[in-house]
Amino acid sequence: MxxxxxxxxxxxxxxxxxxxxxxxxxxxxxxxxxxxxxxxxxxxxxxxxxxxxxxxxxxxxxxxxxxxxxxxxxxxxxxxxxxxxxxxxxxxxxxxxxxxxxxxxxxxxxxxxxxxxxxxxxxxxxxxxxxxxVRKYKGELIVANTKLLDWPVQIVLTVGTDAAVGKMTVSLELTKAARKNNFQAEFVATGQTGMIISGDGIPVDAIVGDFMAGAIEQELLKVAKKKYDFIFVEGQGSILHPGWSGVTLALYHGSLPHKLILCHRADNKYLKNTKVKIESLNQFIKVYESVSLPLRRAKVVGIGLNTYGLTSNQANDAIKKAEDETGLPADDVVRNGGKKLFESCLG
Amino acid sequence: MxxxxxxxxxxxxxxxxxxxxxxxxxxxxxxxxxxxxxxxxxxxxxxxxxxxxxxxxxxxxxxxxxxxxxxxxxxxxxxxxxxxxxxxxxxxxxxxxxxxxxxxxxxxxxxxxxxxxxxxxxxxxxxxxxxxxVRKYKGELIVANTKLLDWPVQIVLTVGTDAAVGKMTVSLELTKAARKNNFQAEFVATGQTGMIISGDGIPVDAIVGDFMAGAIEQELLKVAKKKYDFIFVEGQGSILHPGWSGVTLALYHGSLPHKLILCHRADNKYLKNTKVKIESLNQFIKVYESVSLPLRRAKVVGIGLNTYGLTSNQANDAIKKAEDETGLPADDVVRNGGKKLFESCLG
Structure with missing residues (x-):
């Protein structure tokens, strides 16, 4: 539109x-x-x-x-x-x-x-x-069924400790970085902002429960058939947010990712609008990996850290701390671009 | 109706x-x-x-x-x-x-x-x-927010290795067994069959993603305020089913259960309509416990085994095998009633 x-x-x-x-x-x-x-x-x-x-x-x-x-x-x-x-x-x-x-x-x-x-x-x-x-879904209502297994494209999903921590931004910057490295890469929007920005996508959180994963599967199949090297899927919500975790998991299982980038806002202590404490990045890595489907085990390969509001020094410290805690590459893509995190998707 | x-x-x-x-x-x-x-x-x-x-x-x-x-x-x-x-x-x-x-x-x-x-x-x-x-949801659309924490009632959710393994039946039999033991207990239906049977409830899988957990939270709050000892919530789907896992998790987090009964059909090897193998009961116990919210850790306390199609001897063997594998009480409530599994909810 x-x-x-x-x-x-x-x-x-x-x-x-x-x-x-x-x-x-x-x-x-x-x-x-x-x-x-x-x-x-x-x-x-x-x-x-x-x-x-x-x-x-x-x-x-x-x-x-x-x-x-x-x-x-x-x-x-x-x-x-x-x-x-x-x-x-x-x-x-x-x-x-x-x-x-x-x-x-x-x-x-x-x-x-x-x-x-x-x-x-x-x-x-x-x-x-x-x-x-944008959130009026007009696509077909079908139940997801792992059809993406038949396509060789690498699927990278951003997941979060919370909503509104920068998953869309990380996915967009990863797409840019992949293209700069001469890979065929596509960004798939799954929420209203990503859809408005890219002009296409699926409003996952506005679809009836039974058909959320099926909608994302259909959307990714369209892209996979065009033979991209990478599909970067915008994540939604958080697996431990009581309000939206169902959307998060439907998107996760519907998109059958190979790799996950865990996104986190450095100054965030509690999940949005709740009393649920964010314990640690490693807690989320463990939960996200434990709920991946047996037929395609997804691994967290990097941390997308949102350091909004921090000074440049504070941001670098926060990035270092996230790397020490998780043993994974971390970066703020708004400050530094998506290069480092994209490289973690290549392994 | x-x-x-x-x-x-x-x-x-x-x-x-x-x-x-x-x-x-x-x-x-x-x-x-x-x-x-x-x-x-x-x-x-x-x-x-x-x-x-x-x-x-x-x-x-x-x-x-x-x-x-x-x-x-x-x-x-x-x-x-x-x-x-x-x-x-x-x-x-x-x-x-x-x-x-x-x-x-x-x-x-x-x-x-x-x-x-x-x-x-x-x-x-x-x-x-x-x-x-039945699936036309006419309730309010709100985002869930852990309000059930304020109520002292014990919440027991049935969860499954798959869809259609007997979660509703186990919840109904647990409700019966609790009442027989002079507890105030209520069954909360979350799918069309349970709703038709009990005349009330929430069609979780037919609600727009963002509001599924909120709908179940509202429904349980209505019941909790009536001061029951136990609320038995009918589970949906499976946390590892690519089609419906989002519904499963929304229901889980929206209902904030204290205890889970894992339901399984003894002769089931693959998730319904998929190539996803059911590895073991312990795999599911691990995944279901790992995604519980930090502010109310849910434990699996028993196995609801559906032994449909087996002889009486085969059924007893299957129940024994499930108990040996998991170290938890197991039973087929259709054959034996809900007494044994209800006792596992008392601990």
Missing amino acids: LSSKNKVIIYAQDSFSEKSAKTGIGFIRYGICETVAVVDRKLAGKTTFDVINGLPKVPIFESVESAKKSKPDADILLIGIAPSGGKLPPEWIPDIKTAINLKLNIVNGLHDFLENISEIKELATRQKVFIWD | LSSKNKVIIYAQDSFSEKSAKTGIGFIRYGICETVAVVDRKLAGKTTFDVINGLPKVPIFESVESAKKSKPDADILLIGIAPSGGKLPPEWIPDIKTAINLKLNIVNGLHDFLENISEIKELATRQKVFIWD
């Missing part, structure tokens, strides 16, 4: 922070087209460079109107947040209607579908703009 | 066998109301007693018409199969329409909803009968 020619306004009213605007920030960093503006009245006048480390200078506006006025060639409004539960804040509806009246197409990764709100759907039809409800 | 006064015809055209009619057989054995007839033209003239070990003598008819003619007080047609993927065989639609025209209400546990077939929905409205699409 997106092409390289689109110009995007990211809507994150009162919410453009590293914590809540995962989708928007991921899109600015890796999206297939340019982000020309962000909407957040609390940060109006600043740029995304001022707010989030390492981002380009995209101007922030106080309203949809002011953003569109300043960037008249913008044609997409992208809902930039990904809250737990994926609910649409109802107070956003007037702004979404304003955007449609300004002829902006809407891209929405929330569990709440805009197409189900009749006034929005009717308005979009009238204004001749499209609505892409 | 069902009460003890209903009279049920089970529809399993060409399918009434131990392998494919799990829902129908479970209902005959444990349902809250009487089954007065089964439809399967291949077995017409026999009774369910002739076909399946230990069932009462319910007559089998060749058609819906002949069943209803012979049992005019029947008021429910229950779709008696539970195939992988839960698809409705399209050739059954004419018989379902016939049943509605004969004023039978329809109970359907498949993933395909009858209410979505407009001609069936319209006919049911016209004939003033109800359609209960």
Whole structure:
């Protein structure tokens, strides 16, 4: 639904922070087209460079109107947040209607579908703009059955100690690094942000339980048949998160990975929104390896460490500590690129 | 949707066998109301007693018409199969329409909803009968968050080496045994058959991934607040089944069990419809215990062995073998009742 020619306004009213605007920030960093503006009245006048480390200078506006006025060639409004539960804040509806009246197409990764709100759907039809409800799965509903075993491609899945620790980013950087090394490599998105960024993929957490693994298997089979050397699959959630572990395991078993990269945020002590303590990286390595299917035992081969908020020295210390603890190569791909972790996938 | 006064015809055209009619057989054995007839033209003239070990003598008819003619007080047609993927065989639609025209209400546990077939929905409205699409989840969509920790009730979850090995049956027999021992105990259904049998529950495998664990948490909280001693939760699937493991883990983490009973079918070598070998009971015990949440470590305390098809001597040997292998109490609850396994939950 997106092409390289689109110009995007990211809507994150009162919410453009590293914590809540995962989708928007991921899109600015890796999206297939340019982000020309962000909407957040609390940060109006600043740029995304001022707010989030390492981002380009995209101007922030106080309203949809002011953003569109300043960037008249913008044609997409992208809902930039990904809250737990994926609910649409109802107070956003007037702004979404304003955007449609300004002829902006809407891209929405929330569990709440805009197409189900009749006034929005009717308005979009009238204004001749499209609505892409990214999490509305329209593929076939089938049960997974290890058909990937027949294909020689190497499958690398990112897994996490928690949600929102950087699995998508690591997968994207691994794909880049593999291509730089002249391998045929493909990134497979499994969540709304990855799908918006890459324009394709499967919204695993929005599919009915019985068919999650089957959906990812079908998606990977499509890619495997094109004879890639590597498929890098974006992981979801955490095997020990009480809310989302089912999604994590369905994706794991549906994708039948050879290798796992364990992603972790260095300053994270408890799983998102819970009292569940993160004991150690080795605990997660043990659990992830123990639940791999007997017919393709997956090994953790590297640690994708997210050192956001640390100084450069602190980050290097954290990377060293993770390597000492696990005996595996570790790196922060946002700081250092995916080269080191990709090399751990070659062994 | 069902009460003890209903009279049920089970529809399993060409399918009434131990392998494919799990829902129908479970209902005959444990349902809250009487089954007065089964439809399967291949077995017409026999009774369910002739076909399946230990069932009462319910007559089998060749058609819906002949069943209803012979049992005019029947008021429910229950779709008696539970195939992988839960698809409705399209050739059954004419018989379902016939049943509605004969004023039978329809109970359907498949993933395909009858209410979505407009001609069936319209006919049911016209004939003033109800359609209960059991897997249509109508509860709240929320993310699970370990709220069960606040309640002192003992939670026992059945887990399996595979789907269709007897988890529901073990949970029902444990509930019976607990009540016989004067404990307040409740069975919580998590799949279509258990829901039809008990009249309540959650269709976990039919809920969108992100909200499966939250749905089971909500359901158990309702029960926990009534101050039971034990909640016996019907398990689903298998942690190592590539198709359904996500459902299994969501249910496990959402229900925060103290104890697990591992269910296994003695003659089962490979996971249903796959090439995945079942290595040993101890392999499963290890994996199930390794993925329990750190804030409530679950232990496997007994083995629910399904010895269907074995002679009495072979069954006793298989039970002994399972006990020797695992060092845990094992029993077949269909042959011997739930007493022995319930005692293993008391420790």
